[in-house]
Ligand SMILES: [Fe+2]
């Protein structure tokens with residue numbers, strides 16, 4: 001056996017035993033690349049994900065809700081920060097990752113390409129989008145790459161708080177005036193299918209899955225996770241007195257799961273490929289923030305350099 | 316009764332300052348020059364809204380009957396908001412954000428230090444809690460002022476431009492209104508004259524450290540805190556009040 005093959009085997013043995021891989025450990029190049037891709041895309045999703053909810057901060061209906069929403073969006077920025085740091089341990093800079101986002105080379109979760117059209121969307125997003133994210137992220141707390149797994153542990157705690165907060169917004173609306181209830185139902189109608197799409201393509205069409213399973217990036221398939229999401233959400237919607245917009249949704253006694261209808265895969269691929277309702281707006285907002293911030297970042301850098309120079313002269 | 320009316324009016328002045336600046340900062344959430352600054356500005360905004368809630372809960376309690384913090388925050392007309400005009404100025408660029416913040420933080424710190432000794436124990440308690448936040452805000456804004464002033468040619472110019480535009484609004488902070496005079500005399504409110512000296516000393520020193528120039532003073536004194544605002548406030552209120560106006564009397 002060549003030394004490379006030995007290393008790979010030892011590496012895989014460690015993963016199989018459930019050991020964590022740390023940044024300084026030897027790893028196959030493909031493992032490094034895959035993690036850079038996945039963690040940076042996850043980071044981008046947190047940051048782009050600030051925009052749809054940020055859209056309602058200035059219009060929040062009460063001071064209490066405004067504070068909660070501000071804090072939530074700020075948490076997402078914090079998640080972005082941990083994740084960029086985790087990816088940086090693999091030898092890529094935050095600036096490079098941001099470049100990749102802006103050039104379109106790196107993706108982010110398609111869910112954030114849908115517009116937020118009413119206050120109830122803050123509820124629906126917390127309940128369904130954070131809810132779907134948690135299902136994915138709880139699995140990732142046990143992923144093989146140490147910094148990623150640890151970031152997930154921290155993030156999951158905050159995400160479940162977000163989900164409860166979102167569900168509580170829905171609860172108040174659903175038990176409010178007819179107008180409020182209608183607002184809540186409309187938000188559920190618009191966010192249900194995009195949330196279902198968050199788990200990605202059907203298993204038979206998912207390209208990265210086999211390697212991801214081997215490296216324990218994934219422990220459950222897209223379809224298994226999606227099923228878990230449906231099974232969680234149906235009783236929650238029933239409790240709210242709202243209707244999930246899927247006529248095929250039905251309890252299947254034999255499977256012990258809910259059966260559900262087909263996702264519109266044309267829409268899924270259309271949004272992934274950049275042609276969703278807000279892809280352009282989201283990218284423009286990120287690009288503008290970055291471009292308009294350049295002189296600020298440059299000033300901070302220049303000032304830090306001057307400071308360290310004057311210090312070394314003083315010494 | 317008259318005493319309460321003045322006190323309520325004074326609480327609105329304090330709360331409106333925090334609310335309108337908090338609102339401006341909240342507009343930036345998700346759009347900062349980098350994640351760290353985005354998080355810091357959101358934090359400051361959150362601190363301000365926390366203060367708003369304390370002031371308005373107290374005001375609502377004094378007003379009694381069917382008042383609450385949200386009714387006070389969202390259901391007044393433009394002329395019934397009493398924030399200083401400085402705070403409604405727009406986020407033209409990051410330099411405006413920092414200069415506006417700095418000019419207010421330095422004032423706010425002096426103000427809160429006085430209010431900590433207010434005869435009104437609720438105001439004193441709110442000030443005691445807020446002063447810690449305020450000291451952090453002032454550190455943040457003055458550090459950034461120095462960075463921008465001493466950073467690059469471009470940042471220096473932008474900071475100077477913002478200072479030229481915003482400095483004029485400082486006069487208003489010290490132009491004592493009728494209500495402020497009465498509150499001072501009853502030992503509840505701050506003595507703005509006493510604050511002014513320290514304030515000017517602090518900002519002049521930091522402006523010098525940032526290598527910026529104090530603009531020529533213009534004599535006009537803005538009157539936002541008397542309810543005569545710039546045209547910008549109306550648009551802030553349009554967003555701020557949207558839900559409460561469109562869906563009156565509902566729980567959220
Ligand atoms: Fe998050």
Ligand SMILES: [Fe+2]
Pocket residue numbers: 076130158159162
């Ligand atoms: Fe979240």
